[in-house]
Amino acid sequence: MNFRLFALALFGAAPLAGSVDQSTLDPAGPAAHILSNLGWFTLITSMAVAAVMYILIALVVTRPKGTLDEHAPADAGGGLSWIHIGGFLIPVLILTGILSASVAGMSQFPVHDGMNTSPDIRIIGHQWWWQVEYVDGPVDTHAMTANEIHIPAGRPVDIDLDSADVIHSFWVPQLHGKVDLIPGKRNRIRIQAARPGIYHGQCAEYCGAQHAHMILIVVAQTPEDYQAWLARQRSDAAPPVTTQQIEGQQLFLGKACALCHSVRGTLALGNVGPDLTHMGSRLFIAANYLPNNEANLEAWVTHAQSLKPACAMPNITQFTGTQLRALTAYLRNLK
Ligand SMILES: [Cu+2]
Numbered sequence: 001m002n003f004r005l006f007a008l009a010l011f012g013a014a015p016l017a018g019s020v021d022q023s024t025l026d027p028a029g030p031a032a033h034i035l036s037n038l039g040w041f042t043l044i045t046s047m048a049v050a051a052v053m054y055i056l057i058a059l060v061v062t063r064p065k066g067t068l069d070e071h072a073p074a075d076a077g078g079g080l081s082w083i084h085i086g087g088f089l090i091p092v093l094i095l096t097g098i099l100s101a102s103v104a105g106m107s108q109f110p111v112h113d114g115m116n117t118s119p120d121i122r123i124i125g126h127q128w129w130w131q132v133e134y135v136d137g138p139v140d141t142h143a144m145t146a147n148e149i150h151i152p153a154g155r156p157v158d159i160d161l162d163s164a165d166v167i168h169s170f171w172v173p174q175l176h177g178k179v180d181l182i183p184g185k186r187n188r189i190r191i192q193a194a195r196p197g198i199y200h201g202q203c204a205e206y207c208g209a210q211h212a213h214m215i216l217i218v219v220a221q222t223p224e225d226y227q228a229w230l231a232r233q234r235s236d237a238a239p240p241v242t243t244q245q246i247e248g249q250q251l252f253l254g255k256a257c258a259l260c261h262s263v264r265g266t267l268a269l270g271n272v273g274p275d276l277t278h279m280g281s282r283l284f285i286a287a288n289y290l291p292n293n294e295a296n297l298e299a300w301v302t303h304a305q306s307l308k309p310a311c312a313m314p315n316i317t318q319f320t321g322t323q324l325r326a327l328t329a330y331l332r333n334l335k
Helices: 003-010 014-018 030-062 076-106 223-234 243-254 294-307 321-332
Strands: 121-126 129-134 143-146 148-152 157-163 168-171 179-181 187-191 197-203 215-221
Touching (some): 030 076, 143 223, 148 157, 157 168
Parallel strands (some): 121 157
16 A cells, blocks of 8 residues: 555545545646645644644553552643643644645635636536636637546646536646536636646536536647647537438437537537537547447437436437437547
């Protein structure tokens, strides 16, 4: 058992140890560093206090019985000053230290700060997925994605957090603490990833039946890769190429799909579910719960309610096997 797992177990957070890249003790950004230092500082001072307490208790229970000393009043031999030091001075010093470190950490939560500046990204929580909008340029050119958040590494990224239904909470432990998405109240979080990589997160506020399947992925890229990715995401959907993909598009536009999903550049303008314009470029579907491949797409379209019971996408069972394959071929081509 390594030291980090041991510390996590001590914190009573052993379940988190299962996925080490989702640990607050493995920070990869400035805010997460401050919060992790606060955690270590609190842990180490509490352990030191506990150690001193156990030593004192051991001294008391092992001292010789039946002596006059045992019955001495508390104030004998300067006893009262030890009560003042141990019962007042030391707790005040330690609690003040922890309080000031916590207050310093709170500066990383500029909930009311920067409201007049435009964010880089706006995230809207839905039961049970994350809508992600890249706020850059005129509104009709914003890139819209879902669940997989791309950011440039090495610079701060401001994210506005909103909710369309209940309270959710944005938590990517390696990048920052938790900030809630509250209907009618816009919060902001500033994340920064030290290096390119994939950072995992989770909705951290119980939001209903599929709360546990409301997963977040932050993909930090080099600034050049990020700009290229953003330019692609802003563009309209790739037109279908093969006859199979063309049939798939007709099915998509002709059936219920287009009422709930947008594919920019087509007549599909629904906004109940995720924007699918570039869904073929995403690693996962259904809030990062299922890998994005043909089998899962077919299963998802026909059995969304078995995979994510109570989610806002119905089972759509009207397609023949050939039609279903055409539909997924079309979706996979939306890179
Ligand atoms: Cu949630």
